[in-house]
Every structure is written in C-alpha cells, then in structure tokens.
Amino acid sequence: MHVGIDLGTTATKAVLVDDAGIVVARAGAAHDTLRPGDGLAEQDPDGWILSVRAALAGLREAAPAAFAAARGIGFSGQMHSLVALDAADRPVRPALLWNDGRGTAACAALTAAVPDVAAITGVAAMPSFTAAKLVWLRDEEPDAFARTAHVLSPKDFVRLWATGERATDMSDAAGTQLFDQRARDWSPAMLAAVGLDPARLPPLLEGIAPAGTLRATVAAETGLPPGLPVAAGGGDTPAVAIGLGCTAPGSGFLSLGTGGVLLTTRDRYDGRGHPTVHDFAHALPGRWYHMAGLSNGASALAWAARLVGAADVGELLARVAARHAGPSRVMFLPYLAGDRTPHADVHLRGALFGLGEATDAVDVAQAVIEGIAFSVREADDLMAAAGGRCERPAFVGGGARSALWGRILATLLGRPLVRLSDGDHAGALGAARLAAIAGDADAIPTVARPPAAVDELEPIAAMAAAYEDRFALFKTQFAAVATYAAGTVPG
Template identity: 50%
Template sequence: MYLGIDIGTSAVKAVLVGEDEQLFAEAEVPLTVSRPHPLWAEQNPQDWWRAVETALGGLRLAAPGAFAAVRSLGLSGQMHGAVLLDAAGELLRPAILWNDGRAHAECAELARRLPGLGQVAGVPAMPGFTAPKLLWLAENEPETFRKVAMVLLPKDYVRFRLTGEAVTDMSDAAGTLWLDEAHRDWSDEILAATGLTRAQVPRLVEGTAVSGALRAEAAEALGLPPGLPVAGGAGDAAAGGIGIGAVEDGDAFLSLGTSGQYFVTTDSFRPFPDAYVHAFSHALPGRWFQMAALLNGASALAWTARILGADDIAALLARTEAAFSGRPARPLFLPYLTGERTPHNDPHARGVFFGLSPDVTQEEMVQAVLEGVAFSFAEAQECLARAGTHAASVAAIGGGSRSHFWMRLMASALERPVVLYSGGAKGPAFGAARLARIATTGEGPAAVCRTPPVADIIEPDRNLAEAYRPTFARFKRLYRALRGVFQAD
C-alpha cells in the first residue's frame, strides 16, 4: 500500500493506492489563498501541515486496514513557491506562491544579470518563479532576507515536517530557476545572482529515490509507523505526468486544475525560451519535459460560479450544456484573472468579458469562460509547435477534465482528440503514490508508470472547430489590444 499526498493551492489531496493500483481511499482538505496586496498570493505553510493531518486522518477512518499497510509515501505539490526558514528551521513569513506577481521588476533585473538564463534554467525569468521572489525579498524585506537559512518549495516544507530533511526533487527544483536543467544540478551562478549559495537550498534527489524516513514525532501525529520511506516525489505537473503514464518521448497531456499545463515528455533537454515554453527536468532520471504553463485553469470557472451565485458547479455546467447552441458564445472571455505566463509573461493581465449585450444569459457567459480557457490552451499549443513539439492527440487530467462538455469544447478548440483515462482526475497525488512505490520496490518506471485504461476519446466537433477559428483569432487580438491598458494600470 502506498500513500500519495499533493499539496495543492486550493486543497491538500491524499490517496491510498494498492499494489494493483486500486484506489482504496482518498481525502481532500480545502485551502485558502491570502491576497493582502495587488499581485500578491500567499499561504501559511502551517496550514498545509494541518491539512495533511486532517486528510490522513480521513484516510485512516475510511480504510483503516489499508492505512495500516502503508509501505511508503510520496509527495507532489504546487511549484515555484518560496517557503523561507531561519537557522532554527522556523518559518520567517508566509509562503509566496506560484501565482504571485509582485517580482516583475526583479525578473528584468535577473535577465540583465544573466542574459543566457533561459538556456540554462529552461525558461526566462517570470514573476511566479522562486528566484525573482528572493530578489524582491532582498530589496523589500531585507531583515527577513538576512535571516534566510533555507528556501523550500511547498511540498518540501511538508517533507521537512515529515523527515527533518531539507530535500527536493529535480522536477520541483526546475521551477525555482536555480537548476541547471541539462546537468540536473544547482547552478552556482544563478544562485549567486539572487544572493544565495548552495547551503540555502535543499539537497537534490531524483523523484524515484528515497529522500528520508518518517520521524517518530510526525509518525505519531499521522498514525503511521516511524521510519517509513519518503520518496523524492515531484512538482504537480510532473507528478500528473507520472500518474497518467506520460513518461516516454512525445507523451502529451493537459492538466486542468486551479491552473493549467500543456505538458509533453522529452528524452532530452530542449529549451525554447523565446515562446515562454518551460523546458524542465521530469521526475524520472533521464527524462525532461516541455510545458506551456497557464495561471488560470478551472479556477476561472470557480470564480464565475461564485459571482453568479451558483453553489453547484456541476449543475451550472449542466445548464450551460443544455443551452449550448453548437456555436461559439457571443461574448469573449480573457481568463487572465491572476495574470498569465505562457505565452504572455504578463502578471498585470486581468480577466475580461468582451461583447456583452442585454440578452446574454448566464449560461452563455459560462460557455465563454470555458472557451476562454480552451483558447488559452490552443495558444499554448501554438507555442509548443514553435518549439518543435507537436501532439497528435492529448490526454486530459485534473478536476476540469471531469466535464465532458468542457472537454468537447477543448477538443474542438485544439482540433485534437482529447483522451480521458479511468481515474485521470486523481492527478498528482496518484503520481506521488507511484513514485513512492518505485522508491520502495526498486521497480523500473516502465513497469509502474503505465497508461491507465482509456475511458473515453472525445473527438473535435468539425463544425465547432471551424467556427472557433475566427473566434480564436479575435481572442488573441483582444489581449494584444488591451496589453498596454493592463500594464498602465
């Protein structure tokens, strides 16, 4: 029995997975994001730990026999966050998250100091990444910066509480901008450009390696035996790939959770920073990936439901599907509620409804939101194509993939079949459990990271795909027309 824990932005999720990959139990504990200032996004890392305690307590109640049989655990989590510890291992401030845009000026400074950054770190400096956050901290909170003894990523703070070890895996380290992706090692030059040394970043392991053992204190709090192995794990994007079996060159999927990713596995490091495509280390040795990262995924739908007063998102989607005319929605929606990364690298961009009229219905507004996110993925697909990466079909994972209606719109916008796998919505936590198994048993990744059974293949609607082409062109023109307005504000 293997335990997978995902430290997400909106929730901590945990799964119990058997030797035959049967899901014995799962639990989810919601989280909230603090936004004390414009562009800021923070969380208290202690909330992650409390949520882990609650989630594992739920698993223990739901499947006590399976919980008692856990052999090891793996971690996945939201990437890019900065968790800052002092020399005593105590938190210095709230964690600065992946969707925080305050460090935009520091990105320009980092690019000035390191003109070739994107070719080494796999992507140009962007505000959500860890490295520019530390430059911001040095300038704006110098007393705190001077006390920083260790910078951890979100899942690795939980690892620190579990094992007492400061460790991260290659795929999560990739999102800091401090990793030399080709050599899978910290770059002393990039660290120095942000005022840090190797002593202030965690030890690196592959996602399939054992990173440490469960401490007695943590074991007692969680109801697990001390000494359990804790796998290196993965950042959430790579963990999603492990869970869906995207481990060979060319395997592609899109993840539609709070944020969105269009992910393609590669067998070598292939940077293409000009298109803001992320070229990162995978969670498996000898594997990398190219990824277009979208800051706004299913969170755009959750926001829409909230402002429309719809407590039941599934019912809202059902109403929208019932009202669907087979044509694009009349309004356009730019889904950039928290800025955007690929392809714009614009923390100032914001959500926009364009083309509203008195007869536009709630359902048509929801359709516009679904289409806006789908068009963002289509634009991401264009960026990957510029980088030389093409996918004939694409799998889908994450909570948004549960909506067949949304996936129908997605397939038509991408003009690609969308493949849904059984259990695909389990996502990164399932991938973390797979990494725990490999770390414990020594099995080869090919034997464990198998593609799940296909549940459905959603083909593009030819008529809708044709109708989307001019709408997609308008979607791109709308952002270009507003970019200067966003930045002026």
C-alpha cells in the first residue's frame, strides 16, 4: 500500500493504492484562498496542513487496515507558488500563489538581467513563477525578504511538516524559474538576478528518491506507520502525467481544471520552442516535458453559470449538448485570469462578442467551452511547431466530464481524446506511484501504467470546417482584448 497526497489550488486529494496499482480509497478536503485585491491570490500554508490532515483522516476512515499497512507516501502539489519561511521554518507571510500577478513588473527586469532566460529556464519570464514573486517580495516587502531563510514550494512545505527535512524535486524546482533545465540544477544566473543566496534553496532530488521518513508525532496523529519512507514527489502537472502513465516520450494529456494543461513527455531538453511553451524537467530521471499552460480552464464555465444564473454546471452543459448543431453564435475570449500560453499577459481579460436580443444562457455557455477549446488549439499549434505534440492525448479534469466539450476539442485538434478512469485523482495517484517506485527507475514502466480507458472522444467530422473558420475568427478578435488590457495596466 502507498499513499499519495496532491495539494491542489483549491483542495487536497488523497488516494491509497495497493501493490497492483489499484486505488482502494479516496478522500479530500478543501482549503481557502485569500484575495487581497484584483489579480492577487494567497493561501495560509498552515491551512494546507489542516487539509492534508483531513484528507488522511478520510483515507483512514475509508480503509483503516490498508491505511495502517502503508509502506510509503508521496506528495504532489500546485507549482510556482512562493512559500517564504524564516529560520524557524515558519511562514513569514501568506504564500503567493501561481495565479497571483504581483510579479508582473519583475519580468522585464529579469529578462534584462538574463537575456537567455527562456533558454536556461525553459520558458520566458512570467509573473506566474517563483522568481518574479521573489523579486516583488524583495522590492515591496524587504523586511519579509530579509527574514526569508528558506524558499519552498507548497508540497515541499507539507513534506517538511511530515518529515522535518527540507528538499525539493526536479519538477517543482523546474517551475520556479530559478532552475537550469538542461543541467537539472539551480541556475547561478537566475539566483544572481533575483538576489537570492543559494543557501536559501532546498537540496534537489529526483522525484522517485527518498526525502526523509515520517516523524513520530505525525504518525501518531494520522495513524500512519512511524518511520514511513517519504518520496521527494513532484509538481502537480508532472505527477498527473505519472498518474496517467505518460512516462514514455511522445505520451501526454490535456487537463481542464481551474486552468488548462497540454503536455507531452520528452527524453531530452530542447529549449528552442515558443517562449511561452514550457520545457521543464519531469519528476522522473532522464525525462522532461513540453507543456502549454492555460490560465483559464473549466473554471470559466463555473463563472458562466454564475453569470447566467444557472445553479448547476452539469445541467447547463446538458442543455448545450441537447441544442448543439455547430459553433455558437457568440464568441468568448477566455482570459478571465489573464493568459500564460501563448500571450503571457496577466492583464488580459475576457470578452463576449456577438451578443444579441436572442442570446440566451445556452449560447453563452457554448461560447465559453468553445473559447477554451480555441485557446487549447492555439497552444497545440505552438507545441506542434516545436515537435512536442502528443498524437493521442488523455483527457482529464473537470472539463473531461463533458463528452461534447471533448468532441469539440477533438474536432479542433484533429485527433481523438481518451478519457481514463481515476483521471480526477491522477495527481495523487502519481504521487503514490513515485513512492511505490522507491528509487528504482527500472520499475517506472511497470508501476506507472496508464489507467483503464473509459472511452475515446472522436472529432465531429461534419463540423470540422465550420470550427476551423470560427477558430480563424477567434484569433482576429485578440487584438480587441489586448488593446483593452493595455489601456487598463496601472502606470
């Protein structure tokens, strides 16, 4: 038995996996996000510990004997967020999340200081990443920066609680923009640009490597065996890839959750693609991944449901599916939370075009799912140009619950999407698998197998031309939202 913990943006998910790789229990618990201003997002790191405790209690209640027999635990978690700790390993302030835009101004300074930032770190300087947030902390909260003795990622803070040891894995380090992807080590150039002493960063480990054992006090309060081996783990995106069995070069997935991810596994670092397409170290040795990150995913549909007064997103999607006969009469530009790939602009905001007196809730909802699909297609085109496209991606996340959404995506991508079992818990499953591999790289193909396929969503051939025309129109509308965003940027 192995335990996997996935510390997400809104909740913690936990799974208990047997030796055959079967999930025998699942549990979860939410944690709160603080919104101190527009475009700002923070969380209390101690709140993560509470949600992890609650998730572990849920596993223990669901399968007490199996839980007590666990032989290892692994963690995954939201990437890029900044956890600044003092010398006593206590947070100096709330964590700045990946979707907090306070590092925007720092990106130009980082690029000026390190012109080849994209080649070193695998992506252009963006406020999503830890480096830009550290520059903001240094310049805007110098006392907090001075008191910062250690910089960790969220899942590494939770593992510190569990083991008393500070460390990070290659994949979470890859998402900080302080990391040299080719060398799989901290980047001296980026550390100098941020003004960060290397001693403030944790040791680097491969995701399958041991990173301590469970402290006796944590074992006593959770019911897990004391001394339980704890794996280094991985960032949420590579952990999902491992949970879905995307470990061989060319395998990959599309996830639509709070945001969106389109990923392909690779066996080398390239660093020559589009600057907003991420080329990052994987949580597995000798692996990297090519990834497009979308700031807006299935969460945009929840926003649309609130906008039109729909109480249930599933019911709204059913109404869209019942009436679907081609592209919506309304077009949605899906930048409610800015954009990462391909536009790298946190100031972008969404827009609805083509509204009329006859426009209703179904038109708006369909426009939203199509707008996200158009954005995925843009990202896929960039990845294909860099040789990083997956030909048969798995389809997971909240958006994967809609067969229509999947078929519209398949139509725009020109290839089928495969829905897999346990897709909603793939991050936690990947974390458990990293623990089960236990440092034995030869075990990766056996342990990290793809879950069973639920179905395959094919393109809608009769609508392919209409959606291609609509996609071309979608791209022309970007100038309008870009102009609007430029006029609203402070200063």
